[in-house]
Each structure stands twice: as C-alpha cells, then as structure tokens.
Amino acid sequence: MVEVRKTIAITWLNYDVIVVGSGGAGAHAAHAAASLGSQVLVVSKDPIGASDTKISEGIATVRASGAVDDSETELSTNLQMAGGDLPLRSITNAFAADSEHAYDLYRVNGLRPSIDTERNKPLSLPLPLGGHTKRRSVGHENCGVAFSHANWQIILQGQNITYIEDAWFLDLAVRKSPNKNEHGHSINEVVGGLIYHAANGELLAVRASAIVLAAGGVSTLYFPKTDTMRGNTGDSYAIAARAGAELVDMEQLQFLPFCLASPPSYEGLLAGEPVTASFLGVLRDKSGKVILDGVYLRTRAECSAAIMRAVEKGDGTENNGAFLDMTANKKAPLSGAYFEKFLATCLPSAYQNVRQALSKKAGRCEEPWEVRPAAHYMMGGIRVDADGASVGGPNGDGVRTKGIKGLFAAGQSMGGLFGANRLGSTSLTEGAVFGARAGRAAAAYSRNSDTTQNVDLIFKPLIATHSQFFGQNGTLSATAIRLALQEESWNKIGPVRTARRLQEMETNLKKWRAKLYKIKTSSSTTWNQSFIDLQELRNMLDAAGLILASAYERTDSLGGHVRLDGKQISSFATPYSVIVRSISDGTYVARRVIRPRTALKKIISYKIQEQKRLLMARWIRLLPKGIQDKILLKRYQAIMGEDLKAQETFPGAPEAAIGELTKP
Amino acid sequence: MTNNKKSIRVEIDTYRDGEKTIIEYVFEKRELGERPMALDVLLQAQAKKIPDLAFRFGCRARNCGVCTIDINGRPRIACRTRVREGDRLSPIATLPILSDLVVRRDGIARQLRNRLPTNSQANELNVEAPEEYHQLTKCIECYACLDNCPMHARNFTRGKPTDTTKPPSDTQQGYRWGNPFTLLKLQRVRMDPLTTTTVRESAVDTAIMLGLESCIKCPGCKCGVGINLKGVVIKPLLEAANNSGRIPPE
Structure with missing residues (x-):
C-alpha cells in the first residue's frame, strides 16, 4: 500500500536577527537588537513569555541595591568562588558590571519592586542570600509572573519585533564561509534557520545572519523529577551542537535537593531549600540515622549528594529519597513559634506544595518530610564570550573565529557564568544581562555581514531532512522512547554517576538514536504532535549525549556533578572546565581547558569561615534543650523581629537568608 | 466511594x-x-x-x-x-x-499589539505601585476568563468559533473584540504610577474600541486564579469611560 504524503508548505522570510525563546533572555535580546535597528523575529514554541522566568520565585540580583560598597569585583568574585573557579572571569565581570541596571528594562516595562526610599533603589532583602557577601537580591510581588508580564510587554509592543508562538525552531542553517580564519581554517557561519510553525502548518525558512539561542535548559530530560517548565528539552544545546558549536560545563546540572517524592501529582515540585531546615533541621535516612547536619548552611549540591549517597547504599526512603527532619525546630517551647512563621513565609509557594501534598502533621513539621532532588538548572551551556557570541579553540576563553559566526546564546542556553554552582537570585539577572549583550552583539554583527545572499542551497538538506519527519513510516512512538530516556537519564546521568552507568547510558543512547527513523508520524501539517514529539526527542538525545560525554571526562566530583566512583575535587586543585562538541550525528568529544584559580588566601579564608559556621551549628544542636531554645529565640528575633505579627512577607524575604551570620 | x-x-x-x-x-x-x-x-x-x-x-x-x-x-x-x-x-x-x-491562543494577546505603550526609560523608575496594581500582575494568562464573555463572543457566530482552525480575523491582527484578559492588561497600564495621562486616556479609548460596552449588562467574569476581575478591572474601566462621556452610565 502506498501512502500519499501531504507536502508541507514552505515560506521564505528575511530577518536581521532571529531570537529563539521568549523568556527573560529572549525578550531582552529581542529588545536590544531591535533598539539598534535590526528587524527581529522572536520564535517561541510555548505561548509568549511562558518560560522558567515566569514560574521562578521572582528574586533578582541587583548589584548595589542593598549596599553602597557592593563593587563589581566583589560580586564577580562571589560567582567565581561559588562556581569552583569554572566561570570565565570576563563573563562574571560582565555580569557584575551590568547587573546594577540591566534589570531596569523590566521596570520600564512594568515590573514594580518595593523601593528603599532612603537609598532610592529597589528594596533588597534584608540579608544576603547564601553565597552572596552583600545584600543585593530583590524580591517581587507575584514572583516570576510579574516578570513575565514585562517580558510579554517587551515582545508585544516592541518596534521592529515580529513574533510567532507555537513555532519550533528546528535547526540552524550554517555554511562554510568563503573567508578563512588566521590559521587558514574555514569559518562556519549562520545563514538562517528552519522553523516549524505548528499553528499555521508550515515550515518557515528564515534567512538571517545572526541568531540568538535563548531557549532555556534541559531539565525535562529528568521529568517528572524536575520543578521547571516542560519545554526544557535541551533545544538550545542540541541545535548549537548539531551546527558544530562547542559547549562548556555540560556535566554541571543544578539539582534542588528538597523536592517532593510523592504523591505523583506533586513529584519533583519544590518543598524547600537548605535554609528551610533552619537551625536544627537534619537529613535522615530511612532508619532515622542523621546523614547530614547543619543543613541550613549547606549548598544545594551538598544536600543532593547526601540524599543520593544514602539511596545508593540502600538506605533511601520508600520513594528513593531521604527525610528532612525539622521537628526539633518545631518542638522548642520558645523559638518553635518563630520557626513556624519562618517556614510559612520564607518560600510560600514551596510550603504551599508541601501542605497540599503531604500529611497535615508534615505540614506542621511534626513529622519529617520525604524529599528527593530534582533537576532545576543547567549551569553549563553553549560556549560563548561575554557578549554571548559562540567561541571555540584550545585556550580558556576561546575565540570567535573558532566558534560559529553569527551564533549567540543567552540565559540558561549559555555556559561560562556559573560553573559548578549557581547562587540564588542570579538567573533572572543572567537573562537580562546576557540577553541584552547578545542582542546588541547580534545586531552589530548582522549590520556588518552579508550572509543572506545566495544561501537557499544551504537550506535544501535541512528542508529535506525535516520534511521526511512528516508522515514517516514506522512502528514506534517518540513518547515511548522519551519515557525510557527520562527514566534512564535520572539513573545514569542524573544527580549521581559512575563510569559504568555512563557506559550503559551510551549504549542506550545509541539504541534510541537508531530508532528515530523508525518512529511513526502523522502527515498532518497543522499541529502535528508526533512530529513535535520526534523533534523534541531528538534534541533530548543530543543534550543527553553532551551531558554524558562531559560527565565521562570529569572523573571526580565537583558541584552538581557527583561521581560515586571518584573522589571530591579539592578547591586547591587546578580547576578545569570540560568542553564538548558533536563531531558527527550522535558522536560527542570532550576535552579539558584549564581555568585560573582564585588566590589561595581567599580560598583558605572562605574555608575557615565555612568550618566555623558548621561547628557552631553542630554545637547548638548538642546543647541542653533549654539553653538551646533561648539561644535560638534570640537569633530568630534578631532576624525576624520580636513581634511575630509583623512578619507577613513574600518569597525569600529576610528569613530566607537565615543561615547567614551577616548583619543587615 | x-x-x-x-x-x-x-x-x-x-x-x-x-x-x-x-x-x-x-x-x-x-x-x-x-x-x-x-x-x-x-x-x-x-x-x-x-x-x-x-x-x-x-x-x-x-x-x-x-x-x-x-x-x-x-x-x-x-x-x-x-x-x-x-x-x-x-x-x-x-x-x-x-x-x-x-x-490557538495567539489571537488574544495579538489584539493588543502596539496598543500598550511602554514607558520611556527616562522616567524615574523608583516609584512604588499601589496594591491594586499587584492584583493585576497576578494574572497567569490561563484564559479561563474568556468563558461566557459576551465581548469575546462577538468574535464568533452562535457563540462558537466560526472556523475551528483559524481565528476569524487576520492572524497577524488578533481578534477584533476584547476580553477580560486584554482589559486587565489595559487596566495594568492605567494603574502603573509611571504611566502618563495621555497613555492612561488612550488605554480607555482602546478598551472602548475593543467593545467595553458589552460589560455594562454583563453579570461579570470569572478568573482562573481568583483575581476580582469585575472589581479591579471592569468597574474602573467602565467608570473612566462613563466619566469621559464616551459610554453611557449603567
């Protein structure tokens, strides 16, 4: 029987700059490029603005909002130290320099924070968030939703901006430039991209000399063990890698330690942060043994690792997690009431999840919560310079002539800012800072390049490949393969890894990749879900391959990358990043580049501080209950004030930084 | 059970x-x-x-x-x-x-394209917004409010989309007639302390152009996340339109 295939219509368009994604990074990139006169096309697979920015806690880093002496150097150093010296100095410096004002575009478009009238600045939370040495995190009413109203405004009302939603950016069109770089190698350059406009049922072949990838992360690879948007199918990484771009730190995925393990409807959603545990909270395994104390002072990575190591030993709870036990906080006769207030106000949406999902007793902290890590943020990404331009080459910073000319990345799509650990409140600012930088750089590049002439031939193979995915004959479904991939990703390239599991994953990835061409798809052109599923699966497979190759290369543990068969990489060891790229369909190669280390003196002083704080936490926990309660009462009152009634706050407010000993 | x-x-x-x-x-x-x-x-x-x-x-x-x-x-x-x-x-x-x-959701947002001016960067940004403003930015854009909306229904015949695959109007233009969501966006601009008087007035003009008079006899709309749409969106817009004499009072 011969099946008659419908052919899908192809529309040719011209733009100066294409921006893929409509969250914080995409909106800021589009605005920046359009302001410089570029004709910009924003492409979004989800409705405009329905991004991780929209569902975030809505706390943004605004340098100098809380302290006059908050220098660029200090913020840049905070990011460096937290990231284990993996971040690029040029990139953390750019973040520090722009983070005072980049956020103002949100405000021009309607984001209204509370104002510190004395300082005439957005009001920052009274205490620094963990890892920041200054107050500089600004919280907002209605959390990320308030930010998304501004992103919506930027894109919808933008001059020179055209937007389409329900449209999947499939692949970059890249050609070997007639020009050579200084080493005599040919340069790859962007000439446009192919888009599936699902709502209109057509393919758009768009000629453009610059493309900004701002299409988010890859957490959906671990679904349902994630708290982020469904659309995070690694599109940016896969699209860039298929075009030959280099990526960096792809083994560094941030897992939030305290997410819900049950009931199924709530699986993966946030229950709390390390700070939620407050002074007396500990992690326990299934038999009640303490597996981590001083929880409120720990990083997300430390808590996740502790839970997953217990699970590995067979000491995990029913749903393969651990117990976050905060009952001692609650039981204290004097300070217990303060803890309760703190718990309810520091992360209201997380606490809301807990109260809906777990028992009433758990909601009141009279019994421990079962928690498990969940995928949250890709700290690695496309290898770029401080203007978001794709770079490559053997040295640490890379050069544009060895990257893909005309390719830019911003937000979660880019790497090099956070390295091995991301500080709280930085991601919203990352989107604004590097969205704007990439947008400006893309506009400047596109003005001076003429790569849209005679390029239609470059699109031909792309159009042929993707047209074949409509009405493909086969017996398999992308959904079934995706479900298997998601389960195995958690087990093999998730919060804990071993060489053996990585090998097994490699075999699996090969097997699934071979099946891509045996998936049955419909020949419908309008909203063809089986085509969309296949495309997203293809991206997830590529992203998994990039994570896998990077995780192989880093044989020991660092930050978000935990190798059960390796040791912990010391802060004093020579830091390196892993660079990865795809050399052919489904084959990825990784190598290391050395990073400069923070001065030893700084690291040692930081380590001593950290140990002091942990000892203090342990000491308080071992004191006789009466004395302990009195000390804690004073501490809570110092941060929250004595009058409990006055403490109606919003996400991340004063109490969210309860772990810090810094005075406001 | x-x-x-x-x-x-x-x-x-x-x-x-x-x-x-x-x-x-x-x-x-x-x-x-x-x-x-x-x-x-x-x-x-x-x-x-x-x-x-x-x-x-x-x-x-x-x-x-x-x-x-x-x-x-x-x-x-x-x-x-x-x-x-x-x-x-x-x-x-x-x-x-x-x-x-x-x-297809796109026709809703698109009807406000280039109709909601952005405040210029030259403005003093360090201004607090009133509590009612934050009521409006609670909206998650779920479009539950379109249900039973007589204004939105004018885009269709017999209360159902005339065409099940495409909006009746040009997809690049969005719908002709408004809805509680687009009115909320207009009211947000009006409540923003940084909005100029001219823009505030033009927001009322836009609301009238989108069919605000449909709200006069309507018992009210229902929000998916609990915003009091009638109280914080419809009523103030109707009042502003009445005051300017462009819509007859209820």
Whole structure:
C-alpha cells in the first residue's frame, strides 16, 4: 500500500536577527537588537513569555541595591568562588558590571519592586542570600509572573519585533564561509534557520545572519523529577551542537535537593531549600540515622549528594529519597513559634506544595518530610564570550573565529557564568544581562555581514531532512522512547554517576538514536504532535549525549556533578572546565581547558569561615534543650523581629537568608 | 466511594484534521486513594494509550497558565484540578482548536499589539505601585476568563468559533473584540504610577474600541486564579469611560 504524503508548505522570510525563546533572555535580546535597528523575529514554541522566568520565585540580583560598597569585583568574585573557579572571569565581570541596571528594562516595562526610599533603589532583602557577601537580591510581588508580564510587554509592543508562538525552531542553517580564519581554517557561519510553525502548518525558512539561542535548559530530560517548565528539552544545546558549536560545563546540572517524592501529582515540585531546615533541621535516612547536619548552611549540591549517597547504599526512603527532619525546630517551647512563621513565609509557594501534598502533621513539621532532588538548572551551556557570541579553540576563553559566526546564546542556553554552582537570585539577572549583550552583539554583527545572499542551497538538506519527519513510516512512538530516556537519564546521568552507568547510558543512547527513523508520524501539517514529539526527542538525545560525554571526562566530583566512583575535587586543585562538541550525528568529544584559580588566601579564608559556621551549628544542636531554645529565640528575633505579627512577607524575604551570620 | 476504586474512567475529546473523536480512558491509580489531577490523566493516557495526544502543559504548579482545558464544559487549570469518575475533558470552547486539546491562543494577546505603550526609560523608575496594581500582575494568562464573555463572543457566530482552525480575523491582527484578559492588561497600564495621562486616556479609548460596552449588562467574569476581575478591572474601566462621556452610565 502506498501512502500519499501531504507536502508541507514552505515560506521564505528575511530577518536581521532571529531570537529563539521568549523568556527573560529572549525578550531582552529581542529588545536590544531591535533598539539598534535590526528587524527581529522572536520564535517561541510555548505561548509568549511562558518560560522558567515566569514560574521562578521572582528574586533578582541587583548589584548595589542593598549596599553602597557592593563593587563589581566583589560580586564577580562571589560567582567565581561559588562556581569552583569554572566561570570565565570576563563573563562574571560582565555580569557584575551590568547587573546594577540591566534589570531596569523590566521596570520600564512594568515590573514594580518595593523601593528603599532612603537609598532610592529597589528594596533588597534584608540579608544576603547564601553565597552572596552583600545584600543585593530583590524580591517581587507575584514572583516570576510579574516578570513575565514585562517580558510579554517587551515582545508585544516592541518596534521592529515580529513574533510567532507555537513555532519550533528546528535547526540552524550554517555554511562554510568563503573567508578563512588566521590559521587558514574555514569559518562556519549562520545563514538562517528552519522553523516549524505548528499553528499555521508550515515550515518557515528564515534567512538571517545572526541568531540568538535563548531557549532555556534541559531539565525535562529528568521529568517528572524536575520543578521547571516542560519545554526544557535541551533545544538550545542540541541545535548549537548539531551546527558544530562547542559547549562548556555540560556535566554541571543544578539539582534542588528538597523536592517532593510523592504523591505523583506533586513529584519533583519544590518543598524547600537548605535554609528551610533552619537551625536544627537534619537529613535522615530511612532508619532515622542523621546523614547530614547543619543543613541550613549547606549548598544545594551538598544536600543532593547526601540524599543520593544514602539511596545508593540502600538506605533511601520508600520513594528513593531521604527525610528532612525539622521537628526539633518545631518542638522548642520558645523559638518553635518563630520557626513556624519562618517556614510559612520564607518560600510560600514551596510550603504551599508541601501542605497540599503531604500529611497535615508534615505540614506542621511534626513529622519529617520525604524529599528527593530534582533537576532545576543547567549551569553549563553553549560556549560563548561575554557578549554571548559562540567561541571555540584550545585556550580558556576561546575565540570567535573558532566558534560559529553569527551564533549567540543567552540565559540558561549559555555556559561560562556559573560553573559548578549557581547562587540564588542570579538567573533572572543572567537573562537580562546576557540577553541584552547578545542582542546588541547580534545586531552589530548582522549590520556588518552579508550572509543572506545566495544561501537557499544551504537550506535544501535541512528542508529535506525535516520534511521526511512528516508522515514517516514506522512502528514506534517518540513518547515511548522519551519515557525510557527520562527514566534512564535520572539513573545514569542524573544527580549521581559512575563510569559504568555512563557506559550503559551510551549504549542506550545509541539504541534510541537508531530508532528515530523508525518512529511513526502523522502527515498532518497543522499541529502535528508526533512530529513535535520526534523533534523534541531528538534534541533530548543530543543534550543527553553532551551531558554524558562531559560527565565521562570529569572523573571526580565537583558541584552538581557527583561521581560515586571518584573522589571530591579539592578547591586547591587546578580547576578545569570540560568542553564538548558533536563531531558527527550522535558522536560527542570532550576535552579539558584549564581555568585560573582564585588566590589561595581567599580560598583558605572562605574555608575557615565555612568550618566555623558548621561547628557552631553542630554545637547548638548538642546543647541542653533549654539553653538551646533561648539561644535560638534570640537569633530568630534578631532576624525576624520580636513581634511575630509583623512578619507577613513574600518569597525569600529576610528569613530566607537565615543561615547567614551577616548583619543587615 | 470512588476513592477506594483502583481506576477512574474519563472521556477525552480529541480533534484531528477537523474531526472529533471521543476517547474513553481509564486512569489507573498509581497509589492507594490517589486523586489525580486532569494533567495526570492526560500524561498517563499519552504514555499508555494515545502516544501522540496533543495537550499543553508547563510547570505543573498553576503558575504558567498554559494547561487550561474544559472539564465538563467549564475551563479549568489541568495541573491543579482533580478529576472524578465520568468527567469529560475537552479543549476550551472559547478558542479555535488546533489539535486534540490544543487551542490557538495567539489571537488574544495579538489584539493588543502596539496598543500598550511602554514607558520611556527616562522616567524615574523608583516609584512604588499601589496594591491594586499587584492584583493585576497576578494574572497567569490561563484564559479561563474568556468563558461566557459576551465581548469575546462577538468574535464568533452562535457563540462558537466560526472556523475551528483559524481565528476569524487576520492572524497577524488578533481578534477584533476584547476580553477580560486584554482589559486587565489595559487596566495594568492605567494603574502603573509611571504611566502618563495621555497613555492612561488612550488605554480607555482602546478598551472602548475593543467593545467595553458589552460589560455594562454583563453579570461579570470569572478568573482562573481568583483575581476580582469585575472589581479591579471592569468597574474602573467602565467608570473612566462613563466619566469621559464616551459610554453611557449603567
């Protein structure tokens, strides 16, 4: 029987700059490029603005909002130290320099924070968030939703901006430039991209000399063990890698330690942060043994690792997690009431999840919560310079002539800012800072390049490949393969890894990749879900391959990358990043580049501080209950004030930084 | 008791190439006494029975606003609405269907394109917004408010989309007539302390142009996340229009 295939219509368009994604990074990139006169096309697979920015806690880093002496150097150093010296100095410096004002575009478009009238600045939370040495995190009413109203405004009302939603950016069109770089190698350059406009049922072949990838992360690879948007199918990484771009730190995925393990409807959603545990909270395994104390002072990575190591030993709870036990906080006769207030106000949406999902007793902290890590943020990404331009080459910073000319990345799509650990409140600012930088750089590049002439031939193979995915004959479904991939990703390239599991994953990835061409798809052109599923699966497979190759290369543990068969990489060891790229369909190669280390003196002083704080936490926990309660009462009152009634706050407010000993 | 049963039977309306098929799906509970959300049912149906079932979802926590469907004919946010035996899941009836439970949302936002001026950067930004302003930015854009809206209904004949695949108007222009969501966006601009008087007035003009007079006799709209739309959006806009004499008082 011969099946008659419908052919899908192809529309040719011209733009100066294409921006893929409509969250914080995409909106800021589009605005920046359009302001410089570029004709910009924003492409979004989800409705405009329905991004991780929209569902975030809505706390943004605004340098100098809380302290006059908050220098660029200090913020840049905070990011460096937290990231284990993996971040690029040029990139953390750019973040520090722009983070005072980049956020103002949100405000021009309607984001209204509370104002510190004395300082005439957005009001920052009274205490620094963990890892920041200054107050500089600004919280907002209605959390990320308030930010998304501004992103919506930027894109919808933008001059020179055209937007389409329900449209999947499939692949970059890249050609070997007639020009050579200084080493005599040919340069790859962007000439446009192919888009599936699902709502209109057509393919758009768009000629453009610059493309900004701002299409988010890859957490959906671990679904349902994630708290982020469904659309995070690694599109940016896969699209860039298929075009030959280099990526960096792809083994560094941030897992939030305290997410819900049950009931199924709530699986993966946030229950709390390390700070939620407050002074007396500990992690326990299934038999009640303490597996981590001083929880409120720990990083997300430390808590996740502790839970997953217990699970590995067979000491995990029913749903393969651990117990976050905060009952001692609650039981204290004097300070217990303060803890309760703190718990309810520091992360209201997380606490809301807990109260809906777990028992009433758990909601009141009279019994421990079962928690498990969940995928949250890709700290690695496309290898770029401080203007978001794709770079490559053997040295640490890379050069544009060895990257893909005309390719830019911003937000979660880019790497090099956070390295091995991301500080709280930085991601919203990352989107604004590097969205704007990439947008400006893309506009400047596109003005001076003429790569849209005679390029239609470059699109031909792309159009042929993707047209074949409509009405493909086969017996398999992308959904079934995706479900298997998601389960195995958690087990093999998730919060804990071993060489053996990585090998097994490699075999699996090969097997699934071979099946891509045996998936049955419909020949419908309008909203063809089986085509969309296949495309997203293809991206997830590529992203998994990039994570896998990077995780192989880093044989020991660092930050978000935990190798059960390796040791912990010391802060004093020579830091390196892993660079990865795809050399052919489904084959990825990784190598290391050395990073400069923070001065030893700084690291040692930081380590001593950290140990002091942990000892203090342990000491308080071992004191006789009466004395302990009195000390804690004073501490809570110092941060929250004595009058409990006055403490109606919003996400991340004063109490969210309860772990810090810094005075406001 | 439904709760002691091991499964829940629902009906899912699916649409492919303009044809409607009602599929019965039996949700298998994953743990004792599970009370699944509509989204759980759709995810399981996709995993076990209809691999290419088309539906939108995002955050699973009632924040992103994209998973709205009709349950027994009323708009509900799928990730936070529990289903019961015999429930009927279908695409929201107020927008054109693209496939299965996916509707074309674009015509709503697009009608405000270039009609909501952005304040210039030269303004002093360090100004607090009133509490009513923050009421408005609670909106997650779930479009549940389109249900029973007489203004939005004017875009269609007999209360249903005239064409099930495309908005009746040019897709680049968005709908001719407004709805509570677009009025909320206009009212947000009016409530913003940084908005100039001229822009504030033009927001009222836009509301009138989008058909604000439909609100005069309407009993009111219902918000998916509990914003008092009548109180904080419709009433102030109607008052402003009355005061300027462009719409007759109620």
